[in-house]
Amino acid sequence: MSAPLFGLLLTGGHSRRMQRDKAALEYEGRTQLQRAMTLLQPMVSQLFVSVRSDQQQDPLRAGHAQIADRITDIGPIGGIHAALHGHPQAAWLVLAIDLPFLDAATLQQLIAARDPQRLATAFRSRFDGKPEPLCAIWEPHSRAAVDAWIAADNRCPRSFMMSHDILLLDLHNPRALDNINTSAEYLEALSAVTGGTASGTAPQAQASEPITLRVQYFAALRDQAGRSEETLTTQANTPRALFDELRALRGLQLRAEQLRVAINEDFAEWNQPLAAGDTVVFLPPVAGG
Amino acid sequence: MSRFRISAVPVDTAALRAELFDPTCGGFVAFEGWVRNHNEGLEVRRLEYEVYAPLAQREGERIAAEACERFGVTHVLCVHRVGELAIGELAVWVGVSAPHRDEAFRACRYVIDAVKHRVPIWKKEHYVNGDSGWVNCERCAADGAQHATHSHSAHEPHSAHESHSAHHKG
Structure with missing residues (x-):
């Protein structure tokens, strides 16, 4: 029972x-x-x-x-x-x-x-x-x-x-668990919900479309973020903008100047454009050996 | 097999050494980094290594290739441990074989220094007093004043490496 x-x-x-x-x-x-x-x-x-x-x-x-x-x-x-x-x-x-x-x-x-x-x-x-x-x-x-x-x-x-x-x-309604974290996502959800659109359909594409990314955290950043990874939808279009957003959101203490960034498993530049589906890792100062 | 490997289990150094044997080589140099019982004035009970494996693999392989090219050595191999390590355990092993000893010594030194500075591996120290911390990182990032024992600047992350490597045996 x-x-x-x-x-x-x-x-x-x-x-x-x-x-x-x-x-x-x-x-x-x-x-x-x-x-x-x-x-x-x-x-x-x-x-x-x-x-x-x-x-x-x-x-x-x-x-x-x-x-x-x-x-x-x-x-x-x-x-x-x-x-x-x-x-x-x-x-x-x-x-x-x-x-x-x-x-x-x-x-x-x-x-x-x-x-x-x-x-x-x-x-x-x-x-x-x-x-x-x-x-x-x-x-x-x-x-x-x-x-x-x-x-x-x-x-x-x-x-x-x-x-x-x-x-x-597996979700029968794939969109049912899309969550909202930013004001932009709220406005989007609002138009979808109040526009008479069924809850199972996506809102109309916006001019500056948010992208969904995966972020992985290691070492001190993992401790500070309280998670080892997350998938999020963001309007940040460079690692620098994304880090600023996550730093505020997750209360990260490290500063961008202390870190390196990797996109899709290789080192990248802070101003490199981000694309939907990218995996981004911010790398704390390393200490192997 | 890759010339840079991450291992979650103790390293069989005899087997690694055997991999580097080459009839054209007259010299073999190895470096072993061991877990020691103190750092920055604190007694260390054990260490924990964390690795961003795909990038570590990629960068480690680049370092091995650079060493071969720059110093003309025949074989380079590096293995780094990940996970929890006790005092005295081997944390990193670098082996180089070459026709002559001079380039083997220099390439070995190059590889261990580059690995410590460039490969995404992080070390958490667990202290005898129950505290723990990420080397090079957490304490730098937090208010430095509350950690007088760990006073190096966040902008000079290499200083901890240098003092640490100076204490390695091997």
């Missing part, structure tokens, strides 16, 4: 790149928090909003059942950790708050395919085939593994999924 399914909306992010609360972004007069709650409510037996402890009194969040982080500043894994501990009998359908294209059919697909014997059930990213941990069902028995993961100083929930026994699904 599988554990009861509770819902968790992750709203504790700092929205550094957006520079405003992603949960409060509005689409057709409704905040993304309201939209996500409406979507999730009918599918779970209880619904909670995951918050940082300093967000508990926030007007947008105060009226909802909350689960506050028990460990601060470790990112989304902290929200998942707090939920698994707060209600140890429950499985959790965890949702990020920056998924404006998410539709009921995608959640139904996830729930129908759920395998309670695994630690989690998740979708494959349409960009790189890796797990999407923030639209996924986390089973109660994942708690010990999550505890151990955090205790070992790991943070990235995606890496967690890649190194544990989980069920991976």
Whole structure:
């Protein structure tokens, strides 16, 4: 018998790149928090909003059942950790708050395919085939593994999924999990959502089209970024602009002058144009031997 | 086989040496870099090496090719460890064989210096006091004042290499 399914909306992010609360972004007069709650409510037996402890009194969040982080500043894994501990009998359908294209059919697909014997059930990213941990069902028995993961100083929930026994699904609606991180992406999503376009279709191409890239982090930068890689959509068109963006977004302490940059597995120049699908690595000062 | 290799397991130096044997060669020089128990005034318990493998491979191979071309040596081979290493373990091995000893010595020195400066490999030291840090990096990047034991400038990353290599045996 599988554990009861509770819902968790992750709203504790700092929205550094957006520079405003992603949960409060509005689409057709409704905040993304309201939209996500409406979507999730009918599918779970209880619904909670995951918050940082300093967000508990926030007007947008105060009226909802909350689960506050028990460990601060470790990112989304902290929200998942707090939920698994707060209600140890429950499985959790965890949702990020920056998924404006998410539709009921995608959640139904996830729930129908759920395998309670695994630690989690998740979708494959349409960009790189890796797990999407923030639209996924986390089973109660994942708690010990999550505890151990955090205790070992790991943070990235995606890496967690890649190194544990989980069920991976292919998205029927490939666009459902496209997330938004910048104001430009929000405006794009807004026009797609409010323009009557089905949530499964892409917005119209913009004049200066954002590109999707993969960034890998090593050594001190990996520690500072709290992840070993990420796929992101950006309007940065050179490594220098991309690094400036990531430095602000991820709180990186190293400066560009201290680093070298590699694109697609070879050294590159800081002003070299970036192309969609590139893999970019910023290299901290090396110390072999 | 590539002339620059990353190894996650201990290195069999006898086997590497055998690979460099050549009937035209009268000299063989090897350098071994070992994990030592202190750096920058701190007692080191163990080391951890991290590698950006595809680029390390590419750059390491370039260095080996440069050494052969510049010094006219016959064979160059370098193996660098990755992962966790204990005190006394071999971290890097460079071997060069050549018709005569002089070019073999010089090429070997060239390869180890170039590898330390150019190949994307990073070293994290775990100290006896429980602290840990990326050599050449984390402490430079953070507020330097809080780490008096690690006072070299971020703009002179090579200074740590030099002091470190001076302590290598071999």
